[in-house]
Amino acid sequence: MEATRNRHMSLLDTAALVLARPHRAGLPFIVAPALAGFALGLVWHGFLWLGLLGAAFSAFFFRDPDRAVPLRPGLILAPADGRVVSIAAAVPPAELGLGPEPRTRVATFLSVLDVHVNRAPAAARVRRIAYRPGAFLNAALDKASEENERNAIALELADGRTLAVVQIAGLIARRIVCEVREGQSLRAGERIGLIRFGSRVDLYLPEGVAPLVAVGQRMVAGETVVADLLSTEPARIAETI
Missing domain, CATH: 2.70.70 (Glucose Permease (Domain IIA))
Incomplete structure (x- = not known):
């Protein structure tokens, strides 16, 4: 039971890290490929998926999770x-x-x-x-x-x-x-x-x-x-x- 609970917590921690909000500096790199994908998707639907893939990678790269910072002096x-x-x-x-x-x-x-x-x-x-x-x-x-x-x-x-x-x-x-x-x-x-x-x-x-x-x-x-x-x-x- 303890091992199962720890495994579930590990999966939750991993999901929280991957899905963390992106840093604001990454927003142009997320929005641009998404918009391009939607626009070019009217020509060929493959462009839509490529744009969404690029946006997803940028969101992952620029993720900015919170951290538990130890505060002891020194x-x-x-x-x-x-x-x-x-x-x-x-x-x-x-x-x-x-x-x-x-x-x-x-x-x-x-x-x-x-x-x-x-x-x-x-x-x-x-x-x-x-x-x-x-x-x-x-x-x-x-x-x-x-x-x-x-x-x-x-x-x-x-x-x-x-x-x-x-x-x-x-x-x-x-x-x-x-x-x-x-x-x-x-x-x-x-x-x-x-x-x-x-x-x-x-x-x-x-x-x-x-x-x-x-x-x-x-x-x-x-x-x-x-x-x-x-x-x-x-x-x-x-x-x-």
């Missing part, structure tokens, strides 16, 4: 859904002015099947936003952090420490949406923007802070704890079994 949360593809020491983008010292960078790759709405990793003030045009390499590649189009956001915590979230365009992405402004105060887990159609998000932790996630791990924006400023636990490692 927690650093995942800014994006997806898979951790790299954890390495790296210097934050120079345009943010965070200094030349390397920090731990947690890179998350988002496939077209992931939720693409990005969220604030902690309660913080937006210290600086810097957009830089660039290439559109495969976002899973490490060099995408340096060469791809990106929008970098420096955040200042209440204790003065800083971290950074970098939205990086992917192989087919051509539009980064940033919904915050410099000087704005953010809540942990608050929506900060999205990247259209495949992308990557890099999180630069405060200096000396170890990550509590590992390469290959799945992330849930606004829910997965990436690091804990109050913890002395060493960086984690993982094994695929």
